[in-house]
Amino acid sequence: ISSAWAEKATRLRSVVSDVLPVDVHQSFPLSPEFLPPSGADCLVSSFCLESVSHDLLSFNHALGHISSLLKKGGYLLLIGALGESFYMGAPGLYIPVVPLDESQVCASLKASGYELLQLCIYHLPPDMKVGVDDVTAVFFAKAKKV
Numbered sequence: 001i002s003s004a005w006a007e008k009a010t011r012l013r014s015v016v017s018d019v020l021p022v023d024v025h026q027s028f029p030l031s032p033e034f035l036p037p038s039g040a041d042c043l044v045s046s047f048c049l050e051s052v053s054h055d056l057l058s059f060n061h062a063l064g065h066i067s068s069l070l071k072k073g074g075y076l077l078l079i080g081a082l083g084e085s086f087y088m089g090a091p092g093l094y095i096p097v098v099p100l101d102e103s104q105v106c107a108s109l110k111a112s113g114y115e116l117l118q119l120c121i122y123h124l125p126p127d128m129k130v131g132v133d134d135v136t137a138v139f140f141a142k143a144k145k146v
């Protein structure tokens with residue numbers, strides 16, 4: 001298993017051409033010079049929007065902001081935590097998170113102009129609840145900007 005992950009890491013590094021700063025709280029989170037005028041083909045966001053938003057409104061705004069980077073017909077892969085109210089950034093450093101549920105994620109995607117193509121929910125088994133956060137489940141949403 002470890003060599004498979006090492007190969008994946010090498011392959012990923014070989015195709016990443018740049019790392020750019022993004023602020024999802026800005027109405028256009030990335031400077032336009034880095035994207036074609038029509039927008040990106042695809043966006044991937046992983047455990048970011050809920051962990052930097054203090055409430056659902058802020059989460060929805062952040063989703064709307066990153067969506068401005070995506071072209072019409074482009075795909076969003078949104079990965080995140082459900083039911084999470086905090087995670088530990090360092091010992092004793094509790095970072096607040098907006099606790100989402102499945103229906104809120106679906107409603108937020110719809111409100112931001114997406115067609116939901118696939119939603120998978122992974123419920124955390126008890127042995128994965130180790131106290132660094134209070135996540136109950138993880139969602140993987142594939143959506144198309146219409």
Ligand SMILES: C[S@@+](CC[C@H](N)C(=O)[O-])C[C@H]1O[C@@H](n2cnc3c(N)ncnc32)[C@H](O)[C@@H]1O
Nearest residue numbers: 022023024025026045046047048049051052087
């Ligand atoms: C829970 S971590 C997730 C990290 C990684 N994406 C992953 O899936 O493991 C949340 C990330 O959001 C980033 N972050 C914090 N504020 C942000 C903002 N305003 N805009 C974009 N990203 C932000 C943090 O630097 C951190 O890397």
